Amino acid sequence: MQWTSLLSAERVCDPKYVEGQNRSIFVQDHDRIIFSAPFRRLANKTQVHPLYDHDHIHHRLIHSVEVSSVGRSLAMRIGHWLIEQGEIAEGDDHLLANIVQAACAAHDIGNPPFGHSGEAAIGDWFREKFSEGAGLFADAGQGLQAELTAFEGNAQGFRILTRLEMYRNEGGMRLSKAVLGAFMKYPVTAGTRVALPEKTPPYAGLKKFGLFQSEAAIFADAAHSLGLPEENSDAGRWWRRHPLVFLVEAADDICYNIVDLEDAFTSGDLPFDVVRDRLNTLANQTNRDTAGMTQAEQIALLRALAIGSAISVCVEAFKENYAAIMDGTFSEALIDASARAEAFRAIKALARDRIFTSARKTELEILGRKVIRNVMDEVLPVYEAMAAQGWQAEALPDHAAQIARALSLDLRDIDAPDKALHGLADFVSGMTDRYALRMSRLFSA
Structure with a gap:
């Protein structure tokens, strides 16, 4: 993959659009996303704790803003390194930052109410109806059944961005192809994914599906312009991830793992010492003086230090795996390939056992x-x-x-x-x- 193609500013369904002199098309993409109704609705959608009355507990909109902040920081540091390596031109680090910031802002825009349990509820409802096979469900093909019975917020998000919002059925928000590429964590339709042979080598982009068949042609056009490697088989076609997907994914992983701990302390689901110790490990055992701080202030400080440390190790993981990322074979989350992988695994286990089961x-x-x-x-x-x-x-x-x-x-x-x-x-x-x-x-x- 080549950065000259990966940073494509061409808009879907609007190829003749020319960006303004003083406003990058990627900044416009970010603005279109954050001023949209689906983005505003995230303010009343679950992050972890549904229908919570505590004002300091995160919801999806605040989470998305925080992810976009972390993603921008990751992209600026990676962009600066790429300039040093002669991979991109001077100044293109800002393009990377704007692309990742926009994609991060949109990353949860398709999530249903009640979080992942809402996704499961929608999928289960459709599964029951398809099994009954009556009315609208009588003659549904396997592809449609696959994408609705395993309803996926990522695919719904791409549908919102490219079909439902603004220019309905004519490109949606008409975002740049670079931003759509950075958004697409799972560049495969449900029908293709379930039909792939079991011997297909594991790949991060196939963990879920990120496209409904109704929007597959839009992504295929974007992927062609971006130069994403395409895989074809009897099951259908799918694509390798855009390199900036790994930064969007890392920003999300950093924020939800760390901030879920802070929220668990705020809500009383986890005691101070447990949260402090986990965050301190991520922050590399900081020796900051916390005398006179409240427990909440200490947790806030450690959260900030932990995020900064996590950004640094993910940047290093990107550098270390750059060749595989650029040829489309890298298949890990950056946090799992980083020097803090063990600390993140401990946080995930704690969340699984004590936060998500409260x-x-x-x-x-x-x-x-x-x-x-x-x-x-x-x-x-x-x-x-x-x-x-x-x-x-x-x-x-x-x-x-x-x-x-x-x-x-x-x-x-x-x-x-x-x-x-x-x-x-x-x-x-x-x-x-x-x-x-x-x-x-x-x-x-």
Whole structure:
């Protein structure tokens, strides 16, 4: 892969666009993302703790802002090193930083309400409906079933960026191909991924799927311009990751691992000494004087030092694995290839055993699953009525029309079962935690 192609500023569906003299196209991409409604909705979507009343607990929007900050720092340092190595031109370090910052801001934009449990709830609901095989689900192909029964926020995010928001069905936000490449952690469709032979060598980009078939052509065009290596087989095609994906992924890994600890202390799920010791290990056993600091202030200091240390070791991991990253064969997260890998593994184990299993979080995940199922059960008849009326929204019977109006359902372009099912997924995944709860209560009244 070559940086001259990887930094492509060409917009999807708008190849003749020319950036302004005083504003980089990648800065414009960042602004389009953060001013969008899907980004604003992240303020009321779960990071770890659903429906939490504590003002200092992270939600998805704050997490995304923090990830974009860390990603920018990573990219500036990598960019400076690439200039020293003669890999990119003087000044292009700022392009890297702007690209990664934009991709980081968008990295969770497709997440449904209630976090990963919300993804599972949506997928489980679709799995049950496909197994019944009635109505809209009767003749669905394997590809559609694969992408909805394992519903994936990453693929929904790409759909929002390239189809649903701004220029609907005409490129969406029309972001640059470089930003879309840096965003795409899993450059494969669900249908291709499940059809790949079991002997396919493990690759980080195949861990999940990041594309719905409906947006596959958009990414294929971007991947061609970026020069991403393409893999073809009888199962279909997929691509190797853009090198900047590893920086976006590292920024996310750094933030959620470290900040989840801080939130666990704030919420009372973990005691001070446990959080202090884990963060101190990441911070390389700092000897800063903390006399006179409150426990919360000490944790905040250690969090900042830990993030700085993690950035440094991930930069070094990128340098050490640069050749494999650029030929598309590197297949680890940078934190796992870094000098702090063991410390991060300890944090992940602690989170798995004591944070993600806390009683309050578990109770609210159960509630969230019920809420999502209730809403999907009540909204499905609107799309079934659309099918019965020949996909004419104006011909909907009174009750279905009432529900569509009450929920502001966007029924444009719904003219086939697959589009109807994706339309349902678009609506449900776009809900905030609190809106989903309110709609569920409305339907249960």
